[in-house]
Amino acid sequence: MASPEATDRPLxxxxxxNRQRILEAAREVFAEQGIGATLDAVAARAGVGVGTVYRRFxxxxxxxxxxxxxxxxxxxxxxxxxxxxxxxxxGLCRFLERAVELQAGDRGLRDLVHHPERGxxxxxxxxxxxxxxxxxxxxxxxDAGAARADLAxxxxxxxxxxxxxxxxxxxxxxxxxxxxxxxxxxDGLRASPEAGALPGPPLDVDEFDEALRTPRS
Amino acid sequence: MASPEATDRPLxxxxxxNRQRILEAAREVFAEQGIGATLDAVAARAGVGVGTVYRRFxxxxxxxxxxxxxxxxxxxxxxxxxxxxxxxxxGLCRFLERAVELQAGDRGLRDLVHHPERGxxxxxxxxxxxxxxxxxxxxxxxDAGAARADLAxxxxxxxxxxxxxxxxxxxxxxxxxxxxxxxxxxDGLRASPEAGALPGPPLDVDEFDEALRTPRS
DNA sequence: GGAAAACGGAGGAGATCTCTCCAGTTTCGT
DNA sequence: ACGAAACTGGAGAGATCTCCTCCGTTTTCC
Numbered sequence: 203m204a205s206p207e208a209t210d211r212p213l214x215x216x217x218x219x220n221r222q223r224i225l226e227a228a229r230e231v232f233a234e235q236g237i238g239a240t241l242d243a244v245a246a247r248a249g250v251g252v253g254t255v256y257r258r259f260x261x262x263x264x265x266x267x268x269x270x271x272x273x274x275x276x277x278x279x280x281x282x283x284x285x286x287x288x289x290x291x292x293g294l295c296r297f298l299e300r301a302v303e304l305q306a307g308d309r310g311l312r313d314l315v316h317h318p319e320r321g322x323x324x325x326x327x328x329x330x331x332x333x334x335x336x337x338x339x340x341x342x343x344x345d346a347g348a349a350r351a352d353l354a355x356x357x358x359x360x361x362x363x364x365x366x367x368x369x370x371x372x373x374x375x376x377x378x379x380x381x382x383x384x385x386x387x388x389d390g391l392r393a394s395p396e397a398g399a400l401p402g403p404p405l406d407v408d409e410f411d412e413a414l415r416t417p418r419s
Numbered sequence: 420m421a422s423p424e425a426t427d428r429p430l431x432x433x434x435x436x437n438r439q440r441i442l443e444a445a446r447e448v449f450a451e452q453g454i455g456a457t458l459d460a461v462a463a464r465a466g467v468g469v470g471t472v473y474r475r476f477x478x479x480x481x482x483x484x485x486x487x488x489x490x491x492x493x494x495x496x497x498x499x500x501x502x503x504x505x506x507x508x509x510g511l512c513r514f515l516e517r518a519v520e521l522q523a524g525d526r527g528l529r530d531l532v533h534h535p536e537r538g539x540x541x542x543x544x545x546x547x548x549x550x551x552x553x554x555x556x557x558x559x560x561x562d563a564g565a566a567r568a569d570l571a572x573x574x575x576x577x578x579x580x581x582x583x584x585x586x587x588x589x590x591x592x593x594x595x596x597x598x599x600x601x602x603x604x605x606d607g608l609r610a611s612p613e614a615g616a617l618p619g620p621p622l623d624v625d626e627f628d629e630a631l632r633t634p635r636s
Numbered sequence: 637g638g639a640a641a642a643c644g645g646a647g648g649a650g651a652t653c654t655c656t657c658c659a660g661t662t663t664c665g666t
Numbered sequence: 667a668c669g670a671a672a673c674t675g676g677a678g679a680g681a682t683c684t685c686c687t688c689c690g691t692t693t694t695c696c
Contacts (some may be wrong), residue, residue: 213641213642214640214641214642214693214694214695215693215694215695216641216642216643216693216694217641217642217643217694220642220643236636238636240683240684240685241684241685241686242645242684242685245644245645250643250644251643251644251645252644252645252685252686252687253642253643253644253645253686253687253688254642254643254644256685256686256687257642257643261685261686262685309636312636313636317636357599357600357603360585360588360600361603363584363585363588364581364582364584364585364600365581366584367580367581367583367584367635368577368580368581370633370635370636371577371580371630371631371633371635372622372626372630372633373633374629374633375622375626375629375630375633376619376622376626378618378619379619379622379626381618381619382574382617382618382619382621383574383577383581385614385615385617385618386574386578386604386607386608386617387603387604387607388607389606389607389609389611389613389614390603390604390605390606390607391603392606392611392613392614394606394609394611394613396606396609396611397602397606397609398602400599400602400603401595401598401599401602402593402595402596402598402599404599405589405592405593405596409589409592409593409596412591412592413588413589413592414588416587416588416589416590416591416592418584418587418588418635418636419453419455419526419529419530419534419587419635430672430673431662431663431664431671431672431673432662432663432664433662433663433672433673433674434663434672434673434674437673437674457652457653457654458653458654458655459653459654459676462675462676467674467675468674468675468676468677469654469655469656469675469676470655470656470657470658470673470674470675470676471673471674471675471676473654473655473656474673474674478654478655479654
């Protein structure tokens with residue numbers, strides 16, 4: 203069903219072999235270079251011509267959709283697992299850690315999660331599943347008195363967006379440097395007597411969505 | 420001395436008028452669009468031809484240097500003012516607030532501060548003055564027991580880098596939304612009994628420099 | 637063995653950006 | 667008020683990039 207010819211006769215042997223090579227090469231190239239990588243780069247890595255890539259996949263978004271549907275699904279799985287934890291605060295922290303960890307290893311995934319224009323239906327749908335889960339993770343941690351009460355779930359989203367910046371900057375230097383910044387961020391989310399009230403209202407969902415849509419330097 | 424012809428005869432009246440128009444237009448355009456703005460855009464805003472811009476300024480970096488030398492100098496001034504505050508923690512917080520505030524209003528300044536490739540000697544020199552000041556602001560706050568003891572000054576730098584991401588994303592939506600994220604970040608820097616030790620060593624200065632040099636999506 | 641399917645990769649088309657060139661216009665000293 | 671020198675505008679050259687198509691050649695499979 204991932205194949206465009208699924209309903210017709212199967213691909214010729216060489217075609218099927220190349221299709222797999224392209225998918226694997228695309229996985230590698232997008233993970234390294236992000237979704238900005240050209241299909242020429244994918245073709246080169248796969249050892250086929252660009253024409254072969256374009257014959258098999260209508261365009262880059264279609265390829266991204268096939269590749270990343272599953273990976274974004276993993277994020278949903280992580281959220282569900284963390285919702286199942288007894289300790290709500292630990293669940294929230296663990297979610298952040300594992301979600302960021304997953305993205306740390308894949309620049310394409312980072313781009314896609316924080317870049318609503320790209321990808322198609324499946325990726326988009328998966329991303330939308332995240333919102334209620336994150337909101338629930340936060341609400342539980344707040345009810346337990348562990349997370350500061352004035353957080354909104356968009357604050358969690360912005361926190362991961364900011365962490366992605368740290369990852370992008372440091373991935374080539376020290377691949378786990380992000381853990382330090384995550385720890386700092388988590389301490390900022392914790393309920394604490396010293397912390398004053400947050401200034402201003404949080405972003406609402408639409409504002410946050412627009413924020414993701416905004417191109418960053 | 421800002422003028423390339425300073426040692427020769429003064430510019431003709433129309434040339435000097437256009438030079439001023441270009442500088443003002445460049446300030447506006449770079450503040451809005453960042454240092455990626457084209458000199459064509461600057462010329463259009465100034466109401467002159469591109470040729471006129473290139474006749475007066477050898478290239479974009481020279482123009483950036485003239486424009487932003489002073490603005491980065493303001494950052495140094497802010498750091499000095501905050502170093503003079505009695506309350507070391509308040510000084511650090513105030514520095515972050517004012518430094519980020521200054522950058523919030525000027526996308527070009529954000530780009531330049533966090534993008535060591537661009538700009539020339541003067542901008543570069545001004546940026547280097549920041550490092551010891553930030554280190555001192557942090558050390559004082561740590562000695563006072565207010566900032567967590569395991570922070571390095573590169574953590575402050577990374578914090579502002581991450582905040583810049585938040586600003587870039589939200590500037591067009593709610594221009595002061597960043598204050599909320601700054602408050603969260605500051606709470607993460609505060610010494611606190613709940614906070615465990617930070618994982619891994621901080622970035623050293625060279626690593627942080629390389630991190631800034633790394634292109635971000 | 638031959639028709640059909642697939643291949644490769646040069647290159648067209650379209651975006652950008654930076655910066656140059658020169659025919660025409662403006663300034664200013666005398 | 668006039669002519670030389672200074673200055674102007676903006677088309678467009680040149681350099682990159684990226685996406686995607688086209689078609690002569692090769693491979694598959696009945």
